Amino acid sequence: EAGVAQSPRYKIIEKRQSVAFWCNPISGHATLYWYQQILGQGPKLLIQFQNNGVVDDSQLPKDRFSAERLKGVDSTLKIQPAKLEDSAVYLCASSPGGGAGGYTDTQYFGPGTRLTVL
Amino acid sequence: AQSVTQLDSQVPVFEEAPVELRCNYSSSVSVYLFWYVQYPNQGLQLLLKYLSGSTLVKGINGFEAEFNKSQTSFHLRKPSVHISDTAEYFCAVSEKGRRALTFGSGTRLQVQP
Numbered sequence: 368e369a370g371v372a373q374s375p376r377y378k379i380i381e382k383r384q385s386v387a388f389w390c391n392p393i394s395g396h397a398t399l400y401w402y403q404q405i406l407g408q409g410p411k412l413l414i415q416f417q418n419n420g421v422v423d424d425s426q427l428p429k430d431r432f433s434a435e436r437l438k439g440v441d442s443t444l445k446i447q448p449a450k451l452e453d454s455a456v457y458l459c460a461s462s463p464g465g466g467a468g469g470y471t472d473t474q475y476f477g478p479g480t481r482l483t484v485l
Numbered sequence: 486a487q488s489v490t491q492l493d494s495q496v497p498v499f500e501e502a503p504v505e506l507r508c509n510y511s512s513s514v515s516v517y518l519f520w521y522v523q524y525p526n527q528g529l530q531l532l533l534k535y536l537s538g539s540t541l542v543k544g545i546n547g548f549e550a551e552f553n554k555s556q557t558s559f560h561l562r563k564p565s566v567h568i569s570d571t572a573e574y575f576c577a578v579s580e581k582g583r584r585a586l587t588f589g590s591g592t593r594l595q596v597q598p
Contacts, residue, residue, distance in 0.1 A: 409575050409588030423585055476528035
C-alpha cells in the first residue's frame with residue numbers, strides 16, 4: 368500500500384514570495400491533516416479536512432495561508448506572502464475514518480516538505 | 486485545550502541499556518495517547534497508542550508505555566536499546582471526539598555504542 372506522498376521535498380524562497388505544497392493521502396482515507404513543524408518543536412495542526420470539508424482550521428493563519436482538498440482526495444497548502452517565521456517542515460497526514468467514528472484511527476504521515484524562507 | 490510536556494529534550498544512552506522517555510499531559514476531558522518516532526529524513530511513524538483498557542501498551546520495536554491517569558503521564562520505555570533506535574520521539578494526545586493530535590516538543594534519543 369502506498370503511503371502519503373508529498374511534494375516538493377525541499378523549497379527555498381525569499382520572503383514575500385508565494386509557495387504551494389501538494390499532498391496525496393493514502394487511497395480511501397477520509398481525513399487529511401496539514402501540520403507545521405518548526406525546528407525544535409513538535410508538529411502543530413494547521414488544518415484538518417474530512418472528505419473535502421474543513422473540520423478544524425482554528426490555527427491556520429488565514430491572512431496568508433490557504434488550503435483546499437480537491438474532490439476529497441489530494442490537497443494543496445499555499446502560503447502567500449511568506450514570512451521568515453514560516454520556515455518549517457510541513458507535514459501531511461491522513462487517517463481512514465470519517466463521519467461519527469474514526470477517532471482512534473492512526474494518522475499516517477508523509478515525509479514532509481522542508482521550507483526555508485530567506 | 487490539551488497540552489503535552491516532554492521533560493527531556495535529549496536523552497543519551499549506551500547501547501543495550503534501558504531507557505525511559507517521559508511524557509506528561511493536561512486536558513480537561515478524556516484523551517487518547519500516542520507515541521510517534523521520527524527517523525532522520527523520514528515521516529512520523531506510530532510506535533504505540535493507548536485508547537482504553539490495560540494501562541500497559543506494547544508497541545513496535547520492543548517499546549512499551551504505561552498510562553498513569555493520576556499522574557497524567559504516558560512514559561515510553563525500552564529495556565534494551567539499539568543503535569537503530571536513535572531518533573526523535575514525540576508524545577501526542579487527542580481529545581475524545583476530536584481527531585487532531587497535539588504533540589509535545591520531542592525527545593531526541595541518542596544511542597551510543
